[in-house]
Amino acid sequence: MKYGYYPGCCLNSTCKDFDTSIRAVFRALDIQIEEIKRWVCCGSSAVHIASRYLAVVLPLDNLAKAQKQGLDEVFVPCAMCYARFKFALHDIQKDRGLRREVEEALKHSFTEKLRIVHPLEFFSTDEMMRRIAAARKRDLSKLKVVCYYGCFLSRPPDHFDDAEYPQSMDKVIRAAGATVLDWGCRTDCCGGNFSLTRTDIALKLTRDILEGAKEVGAEAIVVTCPFCHMNMDARQGEIEAKYDTSYGLPVYYYSQIMAAALGAPEKELMLQLHFVHPQRVMEKTGSNGD
């Protein structure tokens, strides 16, 4: 069966590494995906404040396109987009008037088969984890990581994972062979929305998370959200300077860790896009890559 794939704006620009590595993971596990044609922004981070209607229409427009392409199950790898899609589906399921209005505007009636799937939800089933473990090509056991879920992957509470103590990413990264440590900051907020405007808030919140990772002895942080990645990786130097400390913690998307474990060529990990010790994951495998 073929799955739909919605990259979203970040994976299309600032986070090319997220996009190429998750495609590499799907390829390595022999999962067929097809990108939604002519997709538009899901409106995450801004639109829900200006227009509740548009916040529902934008994700659903993409889903209507997916269904017209014959794709009923759609992968949304970005945690922020994933949340927007979930909210939109939730809203039209609850509100029949809204549903009618949206379906009329989009000239499409959604069928019951439609499902939004986060890759971590998909990969954390027992069967998929067995497949991942069996397909491992590089040994990451020397790499100690913590998994950071952020706000949007596990909240609000009706998502696939526990809202307060999510485990799906820990399980998947463990199946990929890395050493996953327990810690207390997995669902703390990094202040992503304020990164460009009230940077002081974002720096403080992100520092607390980096501090938490350092405390348990992590050598890298694994994330699901482009905003979190930007705050933790690109702004890490700024945080170190402001708080007169040092972390030196590389931050990877879960797909990069998985792709590394599954033997993807290094150019598909696109580690050169990172600011902090990008090569650590490859160094820990003890190989020089491909």
Add this chain to the structure above:
Amino acid sequence: MDYTPAQILHAARLGLKDLVLNSATIWLCATCETCVTRCPQGVDLVKAMDAMRAMCLSDGYKPKVPEVASFYKYALGNIQVFGRLYELGLMGRLKLATREFRKDLSLGLGLFKRGKLRILPDFGGVGEMRRMEFRGVRRKV
């Protein structure tokens, strides 16, 4: 924050519209959903905050934390024009609005050097936004 989220909600219930819409709190809520997850009464505070922010802008109030409000405003405008977020355009527009031209300069350069920033927008979504506009979707609130 000048009021706690609980105070804001209480003020909203008492109909203290000016107090609520002139507060910094509604702009300093990071929409992290922690409160929604934990509220024993099942209050969706984030949706309430969204509504209050929208009302602040539509009813002509002056946002107490203007830089945050302009981020939302320009990000929305950016998406409406391009259909897919054009980061460099958004950053430039924010700079013009806040007049803090030196802020995040080295970050921007770092992003640029690594090839993380698109110089030109991706026009793949422009036609789609036009199409939606013709159907009257865009203007609706």
